[in-house]
Amino acid sequence: MKEDLCRPLSCPVCRARFRGSSQCSRCGADLAVLMLLAAHAYALRHAARQSLRHGGFQAALTSAQAAQRLHFTAEGSLLSVICTAAANPLSGQPQKPA
Numbered sequence: 001m002k003e004d005l006c007r008p009l010s011c012p013v014c015r016a017r018f019r020g021s022s023q024c025s026r027c028g029a030d031l032a033v034l035m036l037l038a039a040h041a042y043a044l045r046h047a048a049r050q051s052l053r054h055g056g057f058q059a060a061l062t063s064a065q066a067a068q069r070l071h072f073t074a075e076g077s078l079l080s081v082i083c084t085a086a087a088n089p090l091s092g093q094p095q096k097p098a
């Protein structure tokens with residue numbers, strides 16, 4: 001996913017990039033819980049995009065916001081804004097995807 005490629009996760013102790021291991025390659029910190037949170041946030045963003053495609057705007061917003069609480073990203077913030085706009089249209093009904 002683009003967000004993962006643009007800004008890789010890093011160790012909160014020494015800022016070394018994650019290298020696919022649950023233990024930091026530089027300082028040895030245990031990264032397993034952080035990796036699980038990031039993976040769960042990724043799955044929630046995927047669910048939000050799926051809900052958007054199928055017209056489930058409130059469900060999309062709920063998933064996008066939950067993802068941001070677990071692992072904040074700039075792209076996730078943009079997804080939350082889109083979901084907020086879809087779930088709360090300024091006028092009229094939201095347009096269902098074709």
Ligand SMILES: [Zn+2]
Pocket residue numbers: 011012013014015016024025026027028029
């Ligand atoms: Zn580290």
